Amino acid sequence: MSISAVMPTYARTDVMFDHGEGAWLYTADGRRFLDFGAGVAVTALGHAHPYLVDVLKSQAEKLWHCSNLYRVPGQEKLAARLVDNSFADTAFFCNSGAEAMECALKIARRYHQAQGAKEKYRVITARGAFHGRTLATISAGGQEKHLDGFAPKVDGFDQVAFGNLNEARAAITAQTAAVVVEPVQGEGGIIPADAQYLKGLRAMADEFRLLLIFDEVQTGMGRTGKLFAHEWAGVTPDVMALAKGLGGGFPIGACLATERAAKDMKPGTHGSTFGGNPLATAVANAVLDVMLKPGFLAHVNAMAAVLHARLDAIARKHDRVFQEARGQGLMLGLKCKVPNGDVVARLFANGLLAVAAGDNVVRLVPPLIIGETEIDAATAIIDLAAGQLAATL
Numbered sequence: 454m455s456i457s458a459v460m461p462t463y464a465r466t467d468v469m470f471d472h473g474e475g476a477w478l479y480t481a482d483g484r485r486f487l488d489f490g491a492g493v494a495v496t497a498l499g500h501a502h503p504y505l506v507d508v509l510k511s512q513a514e515k516l517w518h519c520s521n522l523y524r525v526p527g528q529e530k531l532a533a534r535l536v537d538n539s540f541a542d543t544a545f546f547c548n549s550g551a552e553a554m555e556c557a558l559k560i561a562r563r564y565h566q567a568q569g570a571k572e573k574y575r576v577i578t579a580r581g582a583f584h585g586r587t588l589a590t591i592s593a594g595g596q597e598k599h600l601d602g603f604a605p606k607v608d609g610f611d612q613v614a615f616g617n618l619n620e621a622r623a624a625i626t627a628q629t630a631a632v633v634v635e636p637v638q639g640e641g642g643i644i645p646a647d648a649q650y651l652k653g654l655r656a657m658a659d660e661f662r663l664l665l666i667f668d669e670v671q672t673g674m675g676r677t678g679k680l681f682a683h684e685w686a687g688v689t690p691d692v693m694a695l696a697k698g699l700g701g702g703f704p705i706g707a708c709l710a711t712e713r714a715a716k717d718m719k720p721g722t723h724g725s726t727f728g729g730n731p732l733a734t735a736v737a738n739a740v741l742d743v744m745l746k747p748g749f750l751a752h753v754n755a756m757a758a759v760l761h762a763r764l765d766a767i768a769r770k771h772d773r774v775f776q777e778a779r780g781q782g783l784m785l786g787l788k789c790k791v792p793n794g795d796v797v798a799r800l801f802a803n804g805l806l807a808v809a810a811g812d813n814v815v816r817l818v819p820p821l822i823i824g825e826t827e828i829d830a831a832t833a834i835i836d837l838a839a840g841q842l843a844a845t846l
C-alpha cells in the first residue's frame with residue numbers, strides 16, 4: 454500500500470502545529486510561526502481567543518447538536534443578527550463555503566422555477582473565480598485544474614471575464630437565472646472588483662430580472678474592513694454566501710438572502726444535518742459579539758492601511774521579486790515576479806505563514822486582531838525573505 458492513510462489531495466508543508474495564541478502558531482518542538490494565512494482567511498480573531506474558547510466550552514457542556522428537526526436558539530439569534538447587519542432578510546446555515554454557494558445556486562434556480570420560468574437555470578460566473586470544490590461549485594469556478602478528471606461539468610454556468618460588464622451583458626440569454634461574483638477574487642489572486650463594476654452588475658441584474666449573488670466566503674466578516682466587502686461599493690446583492698471567518702475556525706457557513714429571492718425556500722426544499730448546530734452557532738455568535746463591538750472594524754482598517762503601505766514599500770524596494778501589493782482591508786496580496794511558491798517557502802523558512810493564490814500572488818490574510826507589533830514582525834520577515842530570494846536571481 455503506497456497511498457497515505459490521509460487521502461493525498463493536498464500538497465502539504467511538512468510541519469505540524471501543536472497550539473496557537475493570537476497571531477502565532479507553535480510546534481510541539483517549540484518553533485513559532487507568525488500566522489498571516491489564518492488557515493486561509495478563517496481564524497479572523499486569531500488562535501485560542503479567550504472569549505471564543507469560553508463560549509465554546511460552556512456550550513460544549515450544555516448541548517452540541519440536536520438537528521434542524523427542532524428550533525435552535527443560537528441559530529435564531531445568529532440569523533437575526535446577520536439580518537440586522539446586512540441587506541438580507543433570512544439566513545440558511547451550513548458547514549462550509551461550498552455549501553453556502555450550493556444554497557445560493559439552489560435559491561437562484563428555485564426563485565425562477567417557482568415563478569414558472571423553468572428554462573431559467575444558467576448562472577453567469579467570472580473567470581478566475583473560486584466557489585468551492587463540490588461538482589456544482591467547481592463547474593461555477595470553471596478552473597481547469599479543479600475540473601480535470603471530474604467530467605462532465607455540471608451544466609448551467611457561463612463564464613465571462615471578471616470586471617467586464619459588456620461581456621456579462623452579452624452572456625445573458627432567456628435561460629439566465631443569476632450572476633455570481635466575489636467582490637474581491639481571493640483564490641484567483643486578490644483582485645478587487647471596482648465599485649462601478651459591482652454597481653453595473655446590480656443594474657444589469659435588475660434590468661434582466663436576474664438574482665445577483667455575491668460570494669463573500671472569503672471577503673465577508675470584516676476581512677476587507679467592512680462587515681461585508683460589497684458595502685464598499687454601496688450595492689447589495691440578492692443572495693450572499695459566507696463561511697471562512699464566520700466561525701473563527703469552527704466550521705460554519707451561511708447563505709443570506711432577501712425575502713424576495715428566498716420566498717420559495719419552503720420546508721423541505723433544502724437542508725443540512727449539521728448546519729447551524731448549537732455548538733457552531735454559539736461560536737459564530739461569539740465571533741459577532743467581537744466584530745460588532747464599536748471600533749473593531751476601525752482597527753481592521755487602521756492595521757490594513759499600515760500593512761498595505763509597508764507592502765507597497767517592500768514591493769518597490771524588491772522590484773525583481775515583487776510586481777506590486779494589492780487588495781482591500783486585511784485581504785492583501787503580493788504579485789510576484791518569481792514563482793509565488795518559492796516566496797511562500799522562503800517566508801515559511803523565516804517563520805511567516807502566507808498562502809499562495811492564483812495569478813502568481815502570495816496572499817496575506819492575517820487575523821483581524823493583529824497589531825503593529827505583528828505587522829512589524831511580518832514585514833521584517835517579508836523584507837528579509839525578498840532580499841534572500843533576490844540574491845539568488
Ligand SMILES: *Cc1c(COP(=O)(O)O)cnc(C)c1O
Pocket residue numbers: 548549550551552554583584585586635639640668669670671672696697
Ligand atoms: C474558500 C472559498 C470557498 C469554499 O469554501 P469551503 O469552505 O472550502 O467549501 C468558496 N468561495 C470563496 C470565495 C472562497 O474563498
